[in-house]
Structures are given as structure tokens and as C-alpha cells.
Amino acid sequence: MCQVCEETSVLSSRRRSFLKFAGLGLAVSAMPAFAAENAPPKPQNVISPDAALERLMKGNARYVDNAPLPSDFASTRAALTTGQNPFASVLSCSDARITPEHCFDAERGDLFVARIAGNYLTTGLLASLEYGAAVLQSPLIMVLGHTNCGAISAAISAEVNNTDYPGHISIITSDLAPAVRAAMKKNPSNLALAVVRENVSMNVQALRDSTPILRKRVQEGQLKIVGGIYNLDTGKVEVMTA
Ligand SMILES: [Zn+2]
Numbered sequence: 001m002c003q004v005c006e007e008t009s010v011l012s013s014r015r016r017s018f019l020k021f022a023g024l025g026l027a028v029s030a031m032p033a034f035a036a037e038n039a040p041p042k043p044q045n046v047i048s049p050d051a052a053l054e055r056l057m058k059g060n061a062r063y064v065d066n067a068p069l070p071s072d073f074a075s076t077r078a079a080l081t082t083g084q085n086p087f088a089s090v091l092s093c094s095d096a097r098i099t100p101e102h103c104f105d106a107e108r109g110d111l112f113v114a115r116i117a118g119n120y121l122t123t124g125l126l127a128s129l130e131y132g133a134a135v136l137q138s139p140l141i142m143v144l145g146h147t148n149c150g151a152i153s154a155a156i157s158a159e160v161n162n163t164d165y166p167g168h169i170s171i172i173t174s175d176l177a178p179a180v181r182a183a184m185k186k187n188p189s190n191l192a193l194a195v196v197r198e199n200v201s202m203n204v205q206a207l208r209d210s211t212p213i214l215r216k217r218v219q220e221g222q223l224k225i226v227g228g229i230y231n232l233d234t235g236k237v238e239v240m241t242a
Contacts, residue, residue: 020230030201041079042109049224052087053239059105060237068105076109086112088140089132091203093119098146098230103237110140110216118176119132119144121203131221132211141214141223144237146201146230152195155180178202200227200240 023129040046047055062068089224090100094233100113102104112132114125145152155176157163165173179199188194204227207214227240 002207005182006052019050033045036038038083040090041083041084042076042085045085045110046137047087049139050139052138053142053224053226056088056104056106056140057143057237059192060103060235062105064235065101071107073108076107079097080109083097084109084112085136086110086132086138087130088142089114089120089122090142090144091115091125091129091207093149093151095146095149095151097232100144103230103235112136118149118155118172118177118199119146119203120179120199121206122142122175123191126207126210129179129207134213139223142228142231143200143207143226144228144230145196145226146199147193147232149192149196151176152192156191156195161183168215196229197227197240200221200229203227204240 062131087110088104088106088227090104092100092113092115094115094117100111103109104111111228114128114132116122116125129141131153133141151172153171154163154165155173158165159177159180164170164171174197176195176199178204181196182202183191183194183198186194204225207225209215209220214225215221218225222226229240
């Protein structure tokens with residue numbers, strides 16, 4: 001085999017492997033939740049979108065009360081070796097103070113978490129969340145913003161004071177600028193919090209409108225997409241209604 005053919009063959013093979021991995025070799029509507037021979041490793045995670053949100057918030061209530069369930073890292077280790085079926089996906093800020101597994105008192109294998117400073121969608125993060133929803137059958141996506149977000153403060157400073165940030169950091173402030181501008185138009189008394197909320201709302205809407213996977217799953221009742229604000233002072237997550 002010549003070198004070109006060999007490379008083409010390798011690429012095809014890799015693509016086939018990826019499609020197999022992602023389950024995307026099948027039409028999205030035809031993708032099985034789990035192959036018949038592979039039962040969901042966590043059957044308790046096969047729940048409705050509403051039940052998933054309720055479970056998430058009950059976990060947050062335990063976290064707020066500082067009364068988490070006892071951790072058991074060993075019992076699920078074998079089951080999670082060959083698969084995962086998280087009951088919720090979270091688009092969270094990278095902030096070290098926001099740890100979704102902690103703040104929702106969730107165990108390994110429960111949450112599919114995509115993180116970026118400023119908790120906003122990028123193409124790669126959208127792909128990750130599509131994978132969580134369509135392949136792993138996660139019934140819920142929460143976009144989780146938080147109070148006192150450094151990325152949001154930087155984006156405000158870039159917009160209001162023309163502050164320059166070194167390296168690639170300005171990519172984040174540029175990407176968050178639409179949320180800053182939208183919030184500023186409303187003349188809020190607390191601009192930082194208003195931008196946090198605006199940013200969550202915009203990304204919830206972007207996810208709900210996203211084709212070809214997420215919008216369809218929402219319309220079919222297989223997926224719920226909500227926004228949440230984590231309050232650093234209390235640990236409580238407020239579910240946004242708008
Ligand atoms: Zn943040």
C-alpha cells in the first residue's frame with residue numbers, strides 16, 4: 001500500500017472508530033440508549049428530565065445543609081469501567097470554587113460536566129453536551145453561572161474600561177461581550193450579577209435552539225435545559241425560570 005493510501009486508510013479507520021465511539025454512525029433518532037448487552041451501569045440514573053432536575057436540587061440542598069450522602073468510590077468502580085449514563089450534564093465555569101459534583105452532592109458517573117471560564121458555549125463544548133444528551137442519554141443540561149465570577153468581571157472591565165488581557169484571555173472577554181452589552185442596556189443596579197444572569201440565559205437559549213440534536217430532544221420531551229446561579233456565600237443554586 002502506498003503511503004497516501006495507507007494514511008487514508010488510517011484516517012477512515014479512525015473516523016469509523018470515532019463514529020462507533022460516539023454512536024453517530026446511526027441516525028440520531030435510531031441511536032439506542034444502551035446496547036441490549038450493555039445495561040446502564042447506573043440504572044438509578046435512567047430518569048425523566050423533571051426527575052433529574054429534582055434530584056439535582058435535592059443534592060444541592062444536602063450540600064447547603066453540609067449533609068452530603070456518604071461517599072462510596074469502590075462499589076461502582078466495576079460497573080463504570082465499561083460505560084456511563086450520567087443523569088445530568090452541567091455547563092459550568094472553571095472557577096475552582098464551583099465543583100458541580102460537590103454542589104449537587106453527586107457521585108462519580110452521575111454528572112457529565114463541561115467547563116470553561118465564564119460557562120458559555122463553544123463549538124467543542126456544544127459537541128460535548130450533544131454527546132452527553134444523544135449518546136449517553138443524559139436527560140438534563142444545566143448552564144451553571146455563579147456570583148462573583150472573575151470571567152464576567154473581566155468581560156465587564158474589557159467592555160467598560162477597555163482593559164486588555166494578556167495571551168488568549170481576551171478570547172473569553174470577547175466571547176462574553178454580548179452578555180455584557182445586553183445586560184448594560186437594562187441599566188441594572190448590580191451589573192456583575194445582571195451579566196451573570198444574562199450570560200446563563202443566552203447560553204440556555206442557544207442550547208435549546210441548537211440543531212440537529214438538542215432542540216429535537218427538547219421538543220420530544222427527552223431533554224430539559226435550564227439555567228442555574230450558584231451563590232458563593234450560601235452554596236445554594238437558584239434555578240432560573242426565564
Ligand atoms: Zn466564573
